[in-house]
Amino acid sequence: MMDEATDQARRSLAQRSGIGASALVVQHGSLRFSRIVNDMPALILVRHGTKTLRGMGGDAWTVGAGDAIAIAAGQTFDVDNRLSATGAYEAQWLVWDPAIIARYSQVPGGGRTLEGAAPLGRVETHFEAAFARARAAVEDAAGVPVPVAEHRMAEVLVWLALRGIHFAPQQTPALAARVRGMLQGALGEPWTIAGAASRMAMSEATFRRRLAEEGCSFGALLADARMSFAMVLLQSTDYPVNRIALDVGYESASRFAIRFRTRFGFAPTAIRGHQRNLVTLAAPAPAAPGPAASR
Numbered sequence: 001m002m003d004e005a006t007d008q009a010r011r012s013l014a015q016r017s018g019i020g021a022s023a024l025v026v027q028h029g030s031l032r033f034s035r036i037v038n039d040m041p042a043l044i045l046v047r048h049g050t051k052t053l054r055g056m057g058g059d060a061w062t063v064g065a066g067d068a069i070a071i072a073a074g075q076t077f078d079v080d081n082r083l084s085a086t087g088a089y090e091a092q093w094l095v096w097d098p099a100i101i102a103r104y105s106q107v108p109g110g111g112r113t114l115e116g117a118a119p120l121g122r123v124e125t126h127f128e129a130a131f132a133r134a135r136a137a138v139e140d141a142a143g144v145p146v147p148v149a150e151h152r153m154a155e156v157l158v159w160l161a162l163r164g165i166h167f168a169p170q171q172t173p174a175l176a177a178r179v180r181g182m183l184q185g186a187l188g189e190p191w192t193i194a195g196a197a198s199r200m201a202m203s204e205a206t207f208r209r210r211l212a213e214e215g216c217s218f219g220a221l222l223a224d225a226r227m228s229f230a231m232v233l234l235q236s237t238d239y240p241v242n243r244i245a246l247d248v249g250y251e252s253a254s255r256f257a258i259r260f261r262t263r264f265g266f267a268p269t270a271i272r273g274h275q276r277n278l279v280t281l282a283a284p285a286p287a288a289p290g291p292a293a294s295r
Contacts, residue, residue, distance in 0.1 A: 013236035014139040019149045020096045022138040025235035027089040028273025033079040033231065033264060037224070039177055041114075041167035042071045042095045043156065045123070045131065049089035052080040053117050061117045068120040070165050073098075074177070075116060087273075094134055096153055098170040104154040105169045113168045120163060127159040175200070175210050176221060183225045187248045193218045227263040230256070234271040241268050 015021040020040075027049075044051065045068045052062040053069070056076050063069045065084060071077075081089045123131070134156050137149035144152070157167070173181070182199055183191070196218055197207035211217055226248040233244045245256035260268045 011236045011238060012139070013232065016138045016141050016149065018097050018099055018146070020094065020100060020134075020138055020153060022092075022094050022135040023232070023236040024092050025090070025232075027081055027083070027235060027271050028087065029266075029270045030082045030089070031080075031264075031266060031270060033081075035224075036077050036079050036228065037180070038071055038075045038077065039073055039173075039180060040095050040098065041073045041101060042093055043131065043160070044069050044071065044091050044093040045128070047090040047092065048084040048086065049091075050080075050082045051089075051091065052082075054078040054080075055116050057116075059116055061119050063119050066122055068123050069117055070114055070120060070160060070167075071117045072114040072167065073170065077117075092131075092135065094131060094138070094153075094156065096157070096167065100150060100153050101157075101167050102169040103150070104157050105166070112164065113166050118165055120165075123159075127156075130155045130159055174214055176214050176216050179211070179218065179221050180225055183222060184229070187226050187229055188246065189249070191222055191249075196222075223259065224263070226250075227260055230260060230268065231264065231271070234268055244268070 011024055011026050013021075013023045030049075044063075046063050046065055048065050050062060050064045051069065052060060053071070054060045054077060061069060081091075083089050130152070134152040137144040137152040141149075160166070178200065179196065182196070193207065194204050197204045200207060202210070207218070211221070230244050230248045233239055233247065234241075237244075239247070241257065242253040245251075245253045248256070250256035250259070257268055
C-alpha cells in the first residue's frame with residue numbers, strides 16, 4: 001500500500017505526447033475548486049488529506065489518504081481537497097492520452113464503462129507498483145521507449161478492468177473540448193478569436209455560433225483554461241506566482257491574481273499556504289495536461 005510521505009514532498013508535473021500526463025500535487029490549504037473540467041480519463045491516488053468530487057448531477061465521491069479514485073473523461077466537478085492532520089494535501093495522478101485508451105479499450109476483465117467517478121479504496125501492492133511504473137514512463141521520455149511506455153500505461157488499464165472499470169474510447173469531442181485541447185500548451189500566446197477560428201478551420205462567425213450552441217464563448221474558454229492550468233502549476237511546481245502568471249498569458253501578476261481570485265474565490269498563494277517565497281526555476285512550464293485540475 002502507499003506509504004506515508006512528508007508534507008514537504010516535491011511537486012512534479014510531466015506530459016508525454018501520445019502517452020499521457022502525470023503529477024504529484026501538494027496543497028497547504030483546504031480549498032474548494034468549482035466547475036473543474038476533466039477532458040481525459042484519470043486515476044488519482046490520495047496520499048495525504050481527503051478529496052471529494054461533486055458532479056453536476058448531484059453525485060459525490062470522497063476518498064481518503066491511501067485510497068484511489070478513477071475519473072471518466074468529459075466530466076465537470078466541484079473538487080474539495082482537505083488537509084490531513086499534518087497540514088498537507090498530497091496526491092499523485094495519471095492521465096491517459098486518448099490514443100492509449102482507444103488502443104487498449106478491450107483489455108480483459110468484466111465490469112462497465114465508467115461514467116463520473118469510481119472510488120477504488122486501497123489498491124493492491126502490485127497495482128500501485130504498476131501505477132508508479134506508468135508515472136515514471138511519462139516522466140522519463142528519454143529513458144523509457146514509446147512501446148514500453150504504452151505497455152506500462154496499458155498495465156494500469158488492466159488493473160482497473162480487473163476492478164470492473166473501463167474507460168470509454170474518446171468519441172468526436174464537442175467544439176469546446178477541441179478548443180480547450182488547442183489552447184493547452186499555448187496558453188501564453190496572445191490569442192484572438194479570429195486566430196482561434198482560423199486554427200479550427202472555421203469563419204469567425206461560424207466559430208462564435210458553434211460555441212454559443214454549446215453554451216460557451218471563446219473568451220470564457222480561454223480564461224478558464226488559463227486559470228485552471230495556473231492552479232495545476234501552483235499545485236505541482238515550485239514556480240513563483242509571477243512566473244506562473246507569465247506562463248498562462250498574464251504580464252501583470254496582480255491582474256492575474258485578481259482573475260484567479262474571481263475564478264476560484266481565493267488567492268493563488270492560498271494553495272501553498274505558508275510556502276510562498278519560492279525561487280524561480282529556469283525550465284519552461286510543461287504543457288497543460290489533459291484534465292485541467294481534478295487533482
